[in-house]
Amino acid sequence: MLNDWLEGGTAVAISVGVAVLAALAVETVMRLVARRQTWxxxxxxxxxxxxxxxxLVLGFWLGLRAALMGSDWLTVFSRLFTIAAIAAFAWLLVAFVQFVTDLALGRHRIDVPDNRLARRLRTQTLILRRVAIALIVVIGIGAALFTFDAVRAVGASLLASAGIASIVAGLAAQSVLGNMFAGIQLVFSDALRVDDVIVADGEWGRVGEITLSYVVLDLWDDRRLVLPCTYFTTTPYQNWTRHGSELLGSVEFDLDWRVSPQRMREHLEAVLADTPLYDGRTSVLQVTEATAGFVRVRILVTAKDAPTLYDLRCFVREAMVLWIQSVMPEAAPAQRVLVSDHAAASAPERGGVARPSEQAGEGGLFSGSAEAEERASQFAHGESREARDARAEDEGDDAPAAR
Known part of the structure; x- marks a missing residue:
């Protein structure tokens, strides 16, 4: 018995030693390569x-197989080490997927200008990494479970009824599958990318993460808005960085009619020349409306991205307000009230109230003349003036008889 244990221990030690030596050899080669290669x-x-x-798992497994050959414990240990080997191999595959995807992401940075292609590749790479890791984990768990004979029998019965099971599972997980397919559609149709600036659900923010079920928006005030993927396939939203980050914004003023647009235009050029927020593409000052007692002046300016444009609009608005206050205060918006004594002095003496003319020659369409009253009677009573006069004469003849 003691000899058997010694022989088994020797076999395990030799097998583990060979595995360690092989691993050390591989690691030594990789260290030599790592001196020159970053990857x-x-x-x-x-x-x-x-x-x-x-x-180590493979070394122990091979040693135990040699030591327990013909023993009843061989089946138990073989199954345990098979599951351990499957788990270690799945772990190695996950690490390899992470290495490949991070290597691809490192070559396409998104913290640089003109990063539309890099953001698209980053979004697609992250989704592919999640899908690959999920598949590796699911296949690894399935392979570990299929080492049991009972699970194999259950799997065969499930394959026999795969049609019904798939229908039931599809109905039960309809929303989950809908979000999953919507996430894949968003990524591979290039409709939405990580780091895109969008307006969704009335909120302005930057896409921070895209998964197979939801999208996380990093809002401008440090909040996080989580929306399902189906929102972006069924609801309109604004994408401010679809083909580029450059934007055009407006600043509007309601000013007095005494304002000088030409002087404002000259001052706008000086304001934009003194700020690095302006990208130099477009600078327009126009009078868009002149109604309701005000003159509406609209300024259009451009910037390299949305945050810069917001700061530029605030800067231009403040600079123009200060200029109007100091240089052209008469252009500030004002309400006028006209007070005059001519209306009261020209009113007729008949009660002090002017009345419409009652002369026949100055009548209107339905009053002031015989023809006008005739037209009014047709609309008001449905009978002509002659018919009303005849009816009045008949009523006057009948009145003495009644008395």
Whole structure:
């Protein structure tokens, strides 16, 4: 019995030693490559632990198979180490996926100007990484479960009834699947990207994260707005960085009629020349309306992105207000009230109130003349003036008889 244990321990030690030596050889080669290649250092950082775990599990497993050959414990240990090897191999695959995706993301930075292509690749890469990791985990769990004979029998019965099961699962997970397909559609149709500036649900913010089920918006006031992916496939939203980040904004003033647009235009040029917020593309000052006692002046300016444009609009608005207050105060908006004594002096003496003319020659369409009253009677009573006079004469003849 003691000899059997010694032989088994020796077999396990030899197998583990060979596995350790092989792992050390691979790591030594990778360290030599990492001295000249950055990607090798990154790969070691991701895959070193799962690689050593897989090597040790395989070493123990091979040693125990040699030591327990013909023993009743072989089946139990073989199943345990098979599950451990599957878990270690899945861990190694996940680390490799993370290494590849991070390597791709590092080559396409989004913190630089003109990053539309980089943002699209980043969004698609992150979604693919999540999908790949989810598939690896699901397949690993399934492979571990299929090492049991009972689970294999259940799997065969599930495959036999896959049609009914798929229908039931589709109906039960309709919203989940809808969000998942909407997320894939958003990413691969290039309709929405990470770091896009959008207006959704009445909120302005930047896309911080896109998953297969929801989208996270980083709002301008440090809040986070989480929306389902189906929102962006069924509801209109504004994308301010669809093809570029440059934007045009307006600043409007309601001013007095004594304002000088030409002088305002000259001052606007001086204001824009003194600020780095303006990108130099468009600068327009126009009078868009002149009604209701005011003159509406609209200024159009451009900036490289939405935050810069907001600051530029505030800067221009403040500069023009200060200029109007100091240089042209008469252009400030004002309400006028006209007080005059001519209306009261020209009123007729008949009660002090002017009345409409009652002469026949100055009649209106339905009053003031015989023809006008005839037209009015047709609309008001549905009978002509002659008919009313005849009816009045008949009533006058009947009145003495009644008395």
């Amino acid at each position: 090798a250092r990154q790969l070691m950082g991701y895959a070193r632990r799962p690689f050593w775990a897989l090597a």
